Amino acid sequence: MTTSTGTGPHTVRLSLTGDLDYDTCGELLRRVRTALDGRREVTDLHLDCRELELVDSMGLSTLLEIHRRAGLDGIAFHLDGVGPALRRLLELTGTHEYLTSPQRSGTSAGNRHGRT
Numbered sequence: 001m002t003t004s005t006g007t008g009p010h011t012v013r014l015s016l017t018g019d020l021d022y023d024t025c026g027e028l029l030r031r032v033r034t035a036l037d038g039r040r041e042v043t044d045l046h047l048d049c050r051e052l053e054l055v056d057s058m059g060l061s062t063l064l065e066i067h068r069r070a071g072l073d074g075i076a077f078h079l080d081g082v083g084p085a086l087r088r089l090l091e092l093t094g095t096h097e098y099l100t101s102p103q104r105s106g107t108s109a110g111n112r113h114g115r116t
């Protein structure tokens with residue numbers, strides 16, 4: 001899995017390419033942390049999955065963890081470009097609506113700590 005990063009004043013975008021699996025999910029977590037570290041003004045995190053191929057159970061777990069941590073930091077999580085294979089995995093596991101419906105929850109921007 002590889003990522004490319006695009007950022008704006010309030011938005012971080014990561015484009016995922018390849019496989020998101022047991023071997024690569026740690027790298028994704030590191031890249032998300034790096035992209036958000038020290039940027040308290042970020043309100044939106046977009047993960048573009050258009051070029052994502054395989055996602056295994058560890059990859060799904062990683063997406064759920066990123067979503068949860070973003071919510072705790074008051075950052076809206078967006079899973080963009082969900083292809084048929086990922087959609088099927090999300091639907092089979094009952095996580096499609098949860099991961100693809102943007103929402104903001106958790107602490108306010110002023111109370112953020114412990115970035116993703």
